[in-house]
Amino acid sequence: MIALPNDDNSCGWYQALPPAAPATRLKGSQKADYAVLGAGFAGLAAARRLAELKPDARIVLVDAQRVAEGASGRNSGFVIDLPHKFALEHPDPVHKQKLLGLNRAAIAQLQGLVERHGIDCQWSAVGKYQGAVGERGIAFLEHFEHLMKDLGEPYHWVDKAELGRVLGTGFYRQAIFTPGCYLMQPAALVRGMAEHLPENVELLEQSPIRSLRREGGLWRLQGDEGEIQAPTLLLGASIFTREFGYLKNRLLPVMTFASWTRPLTDDELTRYGGELNWGLTPADHAGTTLRMTADRRILIRNSYKHVPKYGASVSEGMRSKIRADHRKAFLDRYPELAEVPFTHTWGGVYAISRNFTNFFGELEDGVYASACDNGVGAAWGTISGTLLAEMAVGADTQALRDIRQVTGMPSLNPPEPFLGLGVKSRIRLAKWQSRSEL
Template sequence: MQHVRSTPADDRGCGWFHLSPPRQARPAHAGSKDAPWVVIGAGLTGLSAARRLAQHFPSDEIVLVEAQEVGFGASGRNSGFAIDLPHDIGAADYIGDPATARMNLKLNLAAQDIIRKLVVEHDIACDLRPVGKYQGAAEPRGIAVLDAYRRGLDKLGQDYQVLDEDAMRAHLGTGFYSKGLFTPGTMLLQPAALVKGLADSLPSNVTLYENTPITGFDYANDKTILTHQGGRITAGRLLLTNNAFASSFGFLKGKLLPVFTYASMSRPLTAEEQARLGGRDFWGLIPADPFGSTLRRTSDNRLLVRNSFSFNPNGRSSSFVRGVGAYHRASFARRFPMLPGVEFDFTWGGAMCLSRNHAAHFGQLRPGVYGALCCNGLGITRGTITGALLADWLAGERNELIDFLMSAPGPCANPPQPLLSLGVNLNLRWGQRRAGKES
């Protein structure tokens, strides 16, 4: 039996989680259980995989295991952008190779379709709105990125609208951005509410166990034995949908990068403050510079600021969250000087699983063990579609999307420690410094 060295332990400050509809967590597992299918990780990828497996194999029990409470982990901590367009942060124009970009566009659109249908079918109150997204720049470097992105969108034949400073102020209320690009296909949502709603609408042959961190595993036989504090689960076939924590189960070691980013969410704006701000009442903005600030204005008139990064090799939320609020306050003040008295109600960190070559893993990890891992910053769409397609592939289906994912090179190897941590953290600090006032 091998030991799992790192398990999820997120901070308790996530505004999305606390503001989403309350639910009764499912009991933790206790005792011994055998199941033909076990999925580890009840985020968006795991929920999607478990749901689709249950549809393909209606006579089989699908066991879904979550280390924390559903919605409390990474899938409930992102900024709620279900992005349709390719978003390759490693490419100068965010697009990269056009043929690859077109396939990524198909994947993202398929994911949006799945989310949209499930939200309607199960009446999930996650504030899903197809309102598009803004990408904003305040300095020449960011403007150059927007111009490159626009050229990339032209290659793909995708719609966009270029906005000058006055138009950005009219849309968002802030005069901070000198140029913007609006793309209409993104859906905005409340991420924790979506994850909770998906968990509570799983098919009847899915058994969900929450607050059950797996602490040991054994691949010696034709089945996988998983142990935890309260017992053991034996899996006929095991699906890992736990991103960087897959390394703790012996896979993709030295290839995944658990990078944390941090967010603060304000109290609701008063009616007078809303009038002072102006602009539209619901929107989301991502920065032209990847190290800049992401912004959201929510339906209950809160403002969210997300920036700052840290590399946490153990996959756990850093103590950095305790000091990042002041940095968020400065970013907020630069963008919203008309709102000097608006305080933050919540501050939290959340993980992204990245790879140095911006590639993911899809498919077999070893006989009887499979994974859909490493979303590279597109967790809502990429997690949803790869979880579903992994289940489809295991059920014997093939299509162009599955073939595309199967043919990908997978995450590349990282330098050894301590060079890895030193290099990644230096790169993160340099990127944030280089972002200037856009941070």
């Protein structure tokens, strides 16, 4: 039995979009040269690159949901060039430079698609702030400065007064600004890319795959009303890779949650007093992520949960508690906007590994996967999906060699119930340690 995403319709980014055109579903027997499972950042990039490399091939891209309903449309809208915070600790500077180059290649690719197809997704090169509230946060910022110096990347400190002019709040004590991050509306970006796929890619939505088996040299993906037969399969399904029997005990499903407001009125915007279109991530990784969107919405993200059953693990009681935590964080920062309501609270599930290692490569003959983005999916999904297509057709590029060198095998997890207990305890401990930064 394959467990499905089971996401609800609470995602603010998705609900802010116009209604989608009717979906094309998997029906009958479909034959393809390549099947791509998962239409998020990785799957879309893989299908596009396959179509470019093999213009005469038929590529079928299939997803259990509508495009942008899943994790790729549920993130906080950052496309970050710098390696993940844990990867920044890597002792080899060449390793970090390769990650940086891969992330920047992804950003360039996404920007090219946005410009070429006129995708309306609030795409903007505005950099990001990494903010600290108290002494604990300042200590993390000082360490981050050291890492930036080692990497040779530009940054500058932002004091409380300057930060307050941008953010419209005096809650933060200091920040470090880095210029290479892009902001966007993730659901709009993902949907826009799906609407402009090459002609030899067929997109099938709302078509969950219930089983996967190899028969006569072909992979057979069985859905509710049809199947796909293809000799080569690319998995861009992140955490759901384990549902097909791969990396089964190596991926941890974690959901991070966000809430946002309706767009501020002119009067509320005056009281807010800050700028539009910025993003702040916490110096302490378990702290609060904060966004002001280009269309005047304030977004708060600071809650993490272990979700072994994905969306089915989220109860209304859990959502209410998370929403209350978000409300406290919002009022701490913007008490003058106390009457502004939240309109949506949502979560998105992603895969992490205990050794913070991303998987990229061939799982078995004819099956390729990019799995475990460790929470930085927009850039990593884009570049890993692109290069997975190159691997599948036997290409040899410097970028492909680089990604092979910086990825590996996620470490094994302990068995249940020890795994669940350990993850929940670690999340609770991180929240308690970071309480001053929330």
